[in-house]
Every structure is written in structure tokens, then in C-alpha cells.
Amino acid sequence: MNQKPIRSSYIPYGRQWIDDDDIKAVTAVLKGDYLTTGPFISRFEKAVANYVGAKFAVSFANGTAALHGACFAAGVSEGDEVITSAMTFAASANCVLYQGGTPVFADIDEKTYNIDSEEIKKRITSKTKAIIPVHFTGQPADMEEITAIAKNHNLIVIEDAAHALGATYKGNMIGSISDMTMFSFHPVKHITSGEGGMITTNNKDYYEKLLQFRSHGITRDSSKLTENPGPWYYEMQFLGYNYRLTDIQAALGLSQFKKLNTFIDLRKKYSSMYNEAFTNIPAITLPSQDKNGCSSWHLYVIRLQLDQLTATRKEIFDAFQQENIGLNVHYIPVHLLPYYQNLGYKQGICPKAEKLYEEIITLPLFPAMTENDVRDVIYAVKKIINLYCKL
Ligand SMILES: *Cc1c(COP(=O)(O)O)cnc(C)c1O
Numbered sequence: 001m002n003q004k005p006i007r008s009s010y011i012p013y014g015r016q017w018i019d020d021d022d023i024k025a026v027t028a029v030l031k032g033d034y035l036t037t038g039p040f041i042s043r044f045e046k047a048v049a050n051y052v053g054a055k056f057a058v059s060f061a062n063g064t065a066a067l068h069g070a071c072f073a074a075g076v077s078e079g080d081e082v083i084t085s086a087m088t089f090a091a092s093a094n095c096v097l098y099q100g101g102t103p104v105f106a107d108i109d110e111k112t113y114n115i116d117s118e119e120i121k122k123r124i125t126s127k128t129k130a131i132i133p134v135h136f137t138g139q140p141a142d143m144e145e146i147t148a149i150a151k152n153h154n155l156i157v158i159e160d161a162a163h164a165l166g167a168t169y170k171g172n173m174i175g176s177i178s179d180m181t182m183f184s185f186h187p188v189k190h191i192t193s194g195e196g197g198m199i200t201t202n203n204k205d206y207y208e209k210l211l212q213f214r215s216h217g218i219t220r221d222s223s224k225l226t227e228n229p230g231p232w233y234y235e236m237q238f239l240g241y242n243y244r245l246t247d248i249q250a251a252l253g254l255s256q257f258k259k260l261n262t263f264i265d266l267r268k269k270y271s272s273m274y275n276e277a278f279t280n281i282p283a284i285t286l287p288s289q290d291k292n293g294c295s296s297w298h299l300y301v302i303r304l305q306l307d308q309l310t311a312t313r314k315e316i317f318d319a320f321q322q323e324n325i326g327l328n329v330h331y332i333p334v335h336l337l338p339y340y341q342n343l344g345y346k347q348g349i350c351p352k353a354e355k356l357y358e359e360i361i362t363l364p365l366f367p368a369m370t371e372n373d374v375r376d377v378i379y380a381v382k383k384i385i386n387l388y389c390k391l
Contacts, residue, residue: 006380007324014188014299014328017263017368025255029248038247044254045198048183051260052165052175054200056207059250060214063162063184063197065243067095070180070199071130072240073209074156076101080129084160085115085141086333086350087357088134092160093334101129105335107350111288112136113301116352117145124149130156135164135174137301137330138267140293143169143177150178158182163298165190166264170292175200180210185253188366190267190296191260193253196245214243266367267297270374274300274363277378283308283385299330300365302381303356311388317361319384325377328362 029040041059049057060066076082078100084092086105093103106119113136120131131150133141141159150157157178161167165183167174175181180203183189185196199210212219217240222228225235245253271287278286285303289295304313311319320327333353335345347354364377 005322005324006383007376010324010326011364011369011373011376012326012366013362013364014366015368016187016192017259017366018192019259021258022252022255025251026248029251032247034247036246036248037244038250040247040250040254041245044193044245044250044257047254047257048175048198049200051257052173052181052200054176054181055202056204057198057200058207058210058214059245059253060197060199061243061245062195063182063186063189064091064095065214065241066182066184066197066199067091067132067158067160068098068241069210069213069243070158070182070206071095071099071101072213073180073199073206074130074158076129079127081123081125081127082130082132083115083120083123083128084132084334085134085136086335086353087113087115087136087331088160088334089162089331090334090337091162092132092134093340096132102127103334104128105333105345105350105353107352108136108356109142110352112139112141112290113356114139114141115146117142117149119350120146120149124153124155128153128155130158132158132160134160134162135167136299137287137295138163138167138298139287139289139295140164140167140169140174142290142292144292147178156180162186162189164296166260166296168294174296176202179203180206185249185256190263190298191253191256193245193249193256196249196253212237213240216240216242263367264296266369267365270365270369270371271295271297271300273371273374274365274378278302278381281382281385282391283389284381297365300363301330301360302363303359304361306359308390309385309388310390313359313361316384316388319387320361320380323380323384325380326364329357329360330362331357333357
């Protein structure tokens with residue numbers, strides 16, 4: 001293709017939206033008294049807790065650290081198994097390894113691409129300690145069934161809601177449902193603090209463990225000290241980490257949070273434009289939405305019906321690059337990553353996730369896109385699929 005690309009400038013699959021208010025919020029902190037652990041930490045935490053309807057929120061340096069903290073608070077340790085989805089980012093499973101536990105991958109539901117509750121049931125053993133469902137693309141997992149399974153088997157549920165800030169399940173906000181829920185504030189996510197993450201919980205015991213875990217395992221809380229020789233005194237009671245968010249980041253996060261509803265509305269609007277434009281293209285399968293959930297649309301993933309196309313996924317991916325349209329593939333199933341392969345996880349343990357991985361592409365979707373950007377992507381999808389369609 002030597003023709004002019006559809007776009008003269010490159011559009012990525014996702015990126016942040018930063019405006020003057022965000023910049024002012026950050027520079028104000030830089031001129032103030034606290035660069036880290038100042039007033040914006042608790043303001044940001046309270047804002048998110050209130051929004052999702054949870055009693056407590058604890059911020060972390062990033063979402064992965066937050067997941068690590070949640071696994072610690074849940075008591076995950078050597079000999080414990082934790083079930084998570086095969087179709088996710090490595091962090092959803094790495095957090096279990098950090099604690100010496102064993103991630104167990106469950107296959108996905110073919111409609112929603114979320115973890116399949118029946119597959120969870122098959123993988124429960126006497127060693128199972130927790131379930132980490134992932135709300136893939138922002139669409140809530142089957143939380144009613146997962147909650148019931150957890151109750152039956154006395155398991156802790158940690159939701160990986162990195163994609164799902166603002167999503168609801170049967171009318172309840174994600175972040176209010178399970179033992180703990182993790183949000184990420186990486187620049188491609190709904191709101192950003194540069195790097196950042198948070199756990200929301202309604203459980204005071206988890207809350208206190210999370211606070212102590214993110215700061216070396218140290219406490220100054222007089223009710224928790226074994227002795228109290230003076231005001232300087234603190235105790236390190238377990239091995240924690242320095243996983244704190246800075247005040248600079250919390251101020252950015254809080255400023256972004258004020259725009260969250262606008263961001264989500266735009267994500268929903270753009271996904272509807274895609275849904276509408278692509279309804280009559282049999283060679284692609286659109287993201288199917290379960291009636292129990294309301295997605296906050298972090299990603300727009302389409303599945304290629306490769307038997308109806310003359311090109312491979314790689315050729316189609318490259319064709320979009322030629323048009324200056326950035327795509328991504330979410331995700332390489334975690335158990336196929338070389339590190340996990342070396343740990344002994346075998347190809348074939350989650351066949352549906354493995355097949356899905358071969359056939360998906362993620363289209364650009366982020367609030368800083370314009371409607372014209374969305375139209376460019378639609379035009380490119382139609383052009384490229386038409387070009388390679390067998391029919
Ligand atoms: C982004 C993401 C994380 C990790 O968040 P970070 O803030 O980047 O550490 C975990 N799980 C999923 C599914 C994610 O998309």
C-alpha cells in the first residue's frame with residue numbers, strides 16, 4: 001500500500017488526558033510543604049472510597065503494589081493457591097508469586113472473555129485461598145457466582161478492577177462488592193496519577209494491614225505497640241515495603257478524579273459509535289456485554305473471524321500501523337509468558353483464552369480522542385476488513 005495513510009498523525013490505542021487544572025494541582029504541591037504523604041493522599045483516597053461506596057481506601061505506588069498488598073492482607077503465603085484469569089496482565093498473577101503462593105489460571109467465558117465461574121469451580125482444591133477475578137476491558141466479571149463460590153469454600157475475593165473504575169454490577173459499584181478491590185492509575189487507565197494504585201475495602205482489619213504493609217510494616221499506632229517509651233517510638237512488626245504514593249501524584253489523581261464522569265461518558269460514547277458502525281461486518285466479533293454488568297469501557301477489543309479473512313492477525317495489525325492507527329493485543333495469556341512457562345505452566349491449560357489471544361486486536365479508545373479520530377478508526381476497520389474479506 002503506497003497510498004496516503006488514513007491519518008497523517010499517529011493515534012495510539014490509549015493515552016492520558018492532562019489539562020491545565022491537573023498541571024496547577026501538581027505545581028501547587030511542589031510549592032507546598034509535603035512532597036509525599038501529605039494532605040492529598042487521604043483526600044484522593046476518600047474521593048475514590050466515596051465514589052465506589054467503600055468504607056476504606058489505601059493508595060499505593062502502583063496497581064501492582066496494591067495487588068501485592070491485598071495478597072498480603074488476605075494472608076496468601078507459601079502453599080496457598082490463588083485462582084485468576086488466564087486473560088489478564090501479568091500483575092494479576094505476579095502478586096501471588098510475590099507472597100510465595102501459586103497462581104492457578106482459569107479459562108474464560110467465550111462471550112465476555114472474563115473468568116468463567118465453572119472453570120473456577122474445577123480448579124478449587126484444599127489449598128485454594130483466594131480468587132482474583134479481572135474485569136476484562138471494564139466489563140464486570142460474574143460477581144454473583146464468584147461471591148457464592150467464595151462463600152461456599154471460604155475464599156477471599158480480590159477484584160482486579162484496573163480496567164473497571166466506574167463500572168457497576170447489578171447496580172453496585174465495582175469497589176464496593178468484594179473483600180478488596182484494586183484500581184490502577186497508570187496513564188492508559190480511566191484516571192492517572194502517573195503511576196498509582198488503590199485498594200478499596202469495607203474491612204477494617206484489611207485496611208489496617210494494607211496501611212502498615214505499604215510503609216515497611218511499621219506502625220506508630222499506640223494501640224498496636226507492644227511498649228511505648230516515647231513519642232519517637234515506632235515498631236516494625238512484619239516485613240512490608242515502601243509502596244507509598246507521593247502527594248504530587250495524589251494531587252494529580254484527585255484532579256483527574258474530578259473529570260472521571262466526563263471520561264467515562266466519552267469512553268461509552270465512542271464505544272457505541274464503534275458498535276453501531278461495525279454491526280454488519282461478519283468477519284469481526286464485537287465485544288459482547290452481559291446484562292448484569294455495566295462496563296466503564298477501558299478497552300475496545302474486537303475478535304477477528306480469521307476463517308473469513310485472507311490475512312493473518314499480524315497482517316491486519318500491520319495494515320492498521322500503515323494507516324497510522326495504533327493497536328494493541330490484550331492479552332498474551334499469562335501462563336504462556338516465558339517466566340511462567342519456566343515455572344512449568346503448560347500451553348493448553350486454558351484453550352479458550354489461548355485461542356482468543358490469536359484472534360484479537362484492541363482499537364484506540366480514550367477520552368482525549370475526538371469524534372473525528374473515532375471516524376478515522378471506523379473508516380480504517382471497514383477499509384482493511386473489506387480488503388481482506390473472503391466473501
Ligand atoms: C494496569 C493493570 C494492572 C497493574 O497496574 P499498574 O498500576 O500498572 O501496576 C493490573 N492488572 C491489570 C488487568 C491491568 O490492566
